[in-house]
Amino acid sequence: xxxxxxxxxxxxxxxxxxxxxxxxxxxxxxxxxxxxxxxxxxxxxxxxxxxxxxxxxxxxxxxxxxxxxxxxxxxxxxxxxxxxxxxxxxxxxxxxxxxxxxxxxxxxxxxxxxxxxxxxxxxxxxxxxxxxxxxxxxxxxxxxxxxxxxxxxxxxxxxxxxxxxxxxxxxxxxxxxxxxxxxxxxxxxxxxxxxxxxxxxxx
Ligand code: SF4
Numbered sequence: 001x002x003x004x005x006x007x008x009x010x011x012x013x014x015x016x017x018x019x020x021x022x023x024x025x026x027x028x029x030x031x032x033x034x035x036x037x038x039x040x041x042x043x044x045x046x047x048x049x050x051x052x053x054x055x056x057x058x059x060x061x062x063x064x065x066x067x068x069x070x071x072x073x074x075x076x077x078x079x080x081x082x083x084x085x086x087x088x089x090x091x092x093x094x095x096x097x098x099x100x101x102x103x104x105x106x107x108x109x110x111x112x113x114x115x116x117x118x119x120x121x122x123x124x125x126x127x128x129x130x131x132x133x134x135x136x137x138x139x140x141x142x143x144x145x146x147x148x149x150x151x152x153x154x155x156x157x158x159x160x161x162x163x164x165x166x167x168x169x170x171x172x173x174x175x176x177x178x179x180x181x182x183x184x185x186x187x188x189x190x191x192x193x194x195x196x197x198x199x200x201x202x203x
Contacts (some may be wrong), residue, residue, distance in 0.1 A: 056191040060104075060130065061183040062092040067103035067127060069120055071110030074137035074169045078109040081172035088172075091179050100126035105182065106159070107175070111139040112152040124159045130195060132186070134178050135161045138168045 070078055081088045088094050097103040100123045112120060124133070135155050138144035141164045143153035155161060162185060165178040 053189075053191045054187075057187045057189055060191070061186040063095075064091070064093045064105045064132070064179070064182070065095045065097050065103050066093055067100055067106040067123065068096050068098070069106055069108045069110075069123070071108070071112060071116055071120075072139060074109035074139065077169045077172055078107060078136060078175060081175045083172075086172040086176065088176065088179070091176065091183065093179055100124075101128060103127055104130065105132045105134060107134045107136055108140040108155045108161075109136040111144065111146055112155050112158075113150050114152055115150075117152045117155075117158055120155065121158045130191075132162045132182055133159055134163045134165065134175075134182060136165045136175060136178070137170050138166065141166065144168060 068075070068078055080086060082094055082096065093105070104127065106120075106124055106127065108120065124131075133155070135141045139146065139151070140155050141161075143151050145168070147153075152158070163178045163182045165174050167174055170178075
């Protein structure tokens with residue numbers, strides 16, 4: 001399915017071109033899950049009217065590029081999630097970036113020692129907005145079993161976490177579940193206003 005975008009006056013039009021094997025039910029199903037989308041199958045060329053927020057959130061939530069912050073054993077499960085068996089690319093999140101400037105979701109997988117914590121924070125700060133964080137596993141969420149002087153008791157002491165995944169370690173399916181919860185959260189965000197709040201307030 002290909003999506004094209006066209007701006008005319010104040011309105012935004014999205015043009016959908018169906019690929020071989022896709023039916024109009026694909027679009028009807030999409031319009032049912034995303035309430036701000038309206039679809040009229042009778043219009044030649046398949047045109048969708050929607051809100052800018054809904055369109056931006058839809059694109060963002062289906063193209064999350066992870067910054068894999070693998071710090072300990074949970075990272076093995078993170079790697080497994082991108083294998084063909086679990087296939088994280090079904091959610092558009094297979095593009096693991098090792099450069100913060102190209103990533104928009106940091107997956108903290110493993111024990112965050114104080115020695116590593118500031119490096120994690122620095123990489124988070126280098127990621128451009130909008131960005132999200134998944135704390136994968138007990139260690140990243142709360143320090144796990146390491147109630148010790150050397151371990152940060154949860155990465156949320158340093159950076160804001162959007163989704164926590166329990167387990168020691170969580171299986172790849174749990175990561176995919178966390179990813180879907182993050183997608184759901186992004187779909188409810190106020191994309192334009194939250195992003196440009198300072199700009200809008202200054203007008
Ligand atoms: S939660 Fe368990 S598996 Fe994950 S990094 Fe900590 S000790 Fe390892």
